[in-house]
Amino acid sequence: MEQDYNTSLLHSNLAFPLLNILNEVRDSPARKALKDEVVKRIKNSYVSMIIYLMVSKFLDIFSQEEFDTLIEDIKKNEYVLNETTLDLICSFHVERSILSVIDLIFLIEHPKINLYELLIKFGKNFFEKDSNYIGEFIFQ
Structure with missing residues (x-):
């Protein structure tokens, strides 16, 4: 929580699945972070x-x-x-x-x-x- 779901701290092979698991257990900040990451990657x-x-x-x-x-x-x-x-x-x-x-x-x-x-x-x-x-x- 201290890093506010900063995905740059982990490799994307770990960050995406981890955010997805947190999203599945209804963690709202993780859901927002996951959506932001998806949008960022699509815009690349x-x-x-x-x-x-x-x-x-x-x-x-x-x-x-x-x-x-x-x-x-x-x-x-x-x-x-x-x-x-x-x-x-x-x-x-x-x-x-x-x-x-x-x-x-x-x-x-x-x-x-x-x-x-x-x-x-x-x-x-x-x-x-x-x-x-x-x-x-x-x-x-």
Whole structure:
């Protein structure tokens, strides 16, 4: 409490889960700190971080109004997209922890992320490598 949930004192691999646990036990200051950290990381414009936050369900802590505001902020940012980004987006199937359909739609429709264009540009290698997984996902 002395440090007022200062996440810079811990590595993010520890700070995020710790804040999340405190949030789950209804610690209001921890919830606010967690939301602030999520917003800060989203505004840093790293697609990998946004995807991590989506997959880890950290965006679920926001009210609908807060979420809508956050989405508008995300849409204003510029992103670097390449084959590594596509690999990252599609790599979560290793543990069967897949992005939700809503998350995928967001990534496809987002004007500056545009997963659809990324799939067109780099998708051949991905589809060849992960065709069995894609079939399982589509026909679930």
